[in-house]
Amino acid sequence: MCKAMAMASSAYAPAGGVVAHAHAPIGMASAVQTVCGQAYGARKYRAMGIVCQRALVLQFATAVVIAFLYWYAGPFLLLIGQAADVAAEGQLYARGLVPQLLAFALFCPMQRFLQAQSIVNPVAYITLAVLIFHVLISWVAVFVLGFGLLGAALTLSFSWWVLVALTWGFMVWTPACKETWTGLSVLAFRGLWGYAKLAFASAVMLALEIWYVQGFVLLTGFLPDAETALDSLSICINYWNWDFQIMLGLSYAASIRVGNELGAGHPNVARLSVIVVITASVAFSILATVVVIVLRYPLSTLYTSSTTVIEAVITLTPLLAISIFLNGIQPILSGVAVGSGWQVVVAYVNVGAYYLIGLPIGCVLGYKTSLGAAGIWWGLIIGVSVQTVALIIITARTGRCLWWRRRFSDCGKPPWMMARFPSSTASSDLL
Template sequence: MSSWRKQVCEETKKQLWLAGPMVFVSVFQYSIIIISLIFVGHLDKLLLAAVSLATSFVNVTGFSVMLGMASALDTFCGQSFGAKQYHMLGIHMQRAMIILTIVSIPIAIIWANTRSILILVGQDPEIAAEASTYTRFMLPSLFAYGLLQCLRRFFQTQNIVFPLMWTSGITTLLHVIICWIMVVKFGLGSKGAAVANSVSYWFNVTILSLVVKFSPSCSKTWTGFSKEALHKLRTFVKLAIPSAVMVCLETWTFEVMVFLSGLLPNPKLETSVLSICLSTATLVWMIPFGFSGAGSIRVSNELGAGHPWNARLAVRIVLVLAIIEGILIGTVIILVRNIWGYAYSNDVEVVKYIATMLPILAASNFLDGLQCVLSGIARGCGWQKIGAYVNLGSYYLVGIPTAVVFAFVLHIGVKGLWLGIVCALIVQVCSLMIITFRTDWEQEANKATDRVYNSATPESSS
């Protein structure tokens, strides 16, 4: 019993040690776009509307795709590190960088035609034109963002998280200065904010690349550029595509909710309330996302090392941590429900509406934390294809149709839209929970071993 308790304590410490810095990394990287939005928002309402629309557009068409495809490295790098095939982490990262750079080219073409696309879907021409300008100046950041996500996975899968934290922190502080210079000092408006984003992302990529090159902690995992990275690209793509689908299906759902809120009676109020709820949900979601990363790392490392029972223990502990976190954060949300709205608006009607929404938000946050952690476990095991099917069924067969019924048939408004999200999360959590607890972990460890050696070339294996 004492040995079992010791294992539990050690595993808990490992996960908390990983999750803490990862929360800060997520917050810092998310802050880049928000800081730019704040600077532009103080200039003009038109610019604020345009940049908000452009931000949504680039997230849907570009950043979510890059994030999803890069998450395939959670499986490849994590399991290779556990199997002590350290040099393969550098190879996998190079493969990912090649593929993501290639994928960025058609996305860049889409971004270059933002104005036409936005007008085609019914957006105001003036806002669409300004949003298009912002998006075009964001083009360099698209390529940087893909490389940044690859570097992030390279570090975190080998349990190196503090360099990620301090480089992200430095980048965020620098971004405030760059934004002030570009937007305020030079008076470049939204163009300056977009350029600041690109500069900050490339700065982060550069400084992390230098850490990879010169840090002793990466000496085993980075052995330089290799032609080996040009081989087995199809193996990476086969996992990267369902990884992207898994992430995008979930991300796009919330954009659909924003669109639907604009069709409700009193759309200004409903859209404002939904935007505040989404902003709040994204903020608190950063915490379980940190645990998700920790769970993914621990599960993939243990499976790669051939330790199925340790992987199962890691799964159980990260789920317990997610439940505790969800209860604590949910309690805080409910306690501040009557005053939280004042952080966004002085309109009493908006504040009262937010107060009625936050208990529902607390419930969705609890469920979202669980699904976030379960999705991390799925990435660690290489279940991205299964996760994509689960997300498709949860959000598009259950969530969105239910939201439409609640909001437009039962006339519950934004509450109905958010209840649709809650229904989707319930289905998603139950599905992933059943899959997780019915898993044969010895078989998963064998699959991990096969994946590690099948993704290597014969020269590398020898």
């Protein structure tokens, strides 16, 4: 098999389930972040281990279902028009990734369980060690032993299981978790449905955000000069993603801090944490925005030598700058929503802002005007802006929700609070 076919096969292999594979475990694991974060703040340490076990059971079962998409990736690839040889190699590669899929589903809850306790450095060191190990065994399997594409998939799967084993060992044996992890318990199977609703809402919330960006890339492929439009948009989105990953790290920090303080009954401290994180993220985004505008030409030449594509990237740079600035607010507020348990509400917000407002506007501006790719991106920006405003309103109302919870703590929760403010009771109901 030639290198080009191998690359194509590995790129298309998980096409039937890659979105579900990557985003479902990450999204579902944010429910661990919500419940365990608040439980840690409330000093309900034993409950954290139970919640983590619920997440492990639920996410492993979900991964088994998604594994069927990987196992039968070949027919799907044929269905979308791929060549038979690419589909066959793609299915082989996808089947080699099935163990990695299962391991990934187990790793995400354990990672969030530790993050909820502010245990971050050990996981980072373990991950770095496994990465170095993976690079070594991949080189041996593919280039020395000549196992090819299947060897690459199997070594990736093996490395992920090593990561799971090391993380599990640390979580079980470290003194830092002696109060939060008290061993396996049948209580993990009780209240599983209540946790599942929050977990699936978390997965939907994340999936709607990821699909939104991917949808605009797909729409760009139908423009008249699709190749140039796709190239320029892909380069800009790559830079946007770099900044987004940094903001995502701050988002996790905000989520953990807010969850801990809400669980401890300190809404004012949680509010201060939100202000501090947003201030830091906005300052960084302003700096990144200036860098992108000033260095727009050098940045556009790093990925291509085509004059046409470079000019297109420079044209899109102002829109990239706006998107990077929004990165300083939107991901942080999403993290605050996760820490507060607002996943269901944010999922509805994403549907309205992204798919009922942003996407239609992007289609109109991209196809019905001369803006092209810029018009499509304007739709993306408008959708994110609407979502950001909605998240600001939700965050502001969270403090009011907590005031009502304290007021009714002695006489039970009023029914209207359950309907309008699910975050105020989500964690307590699941514990």
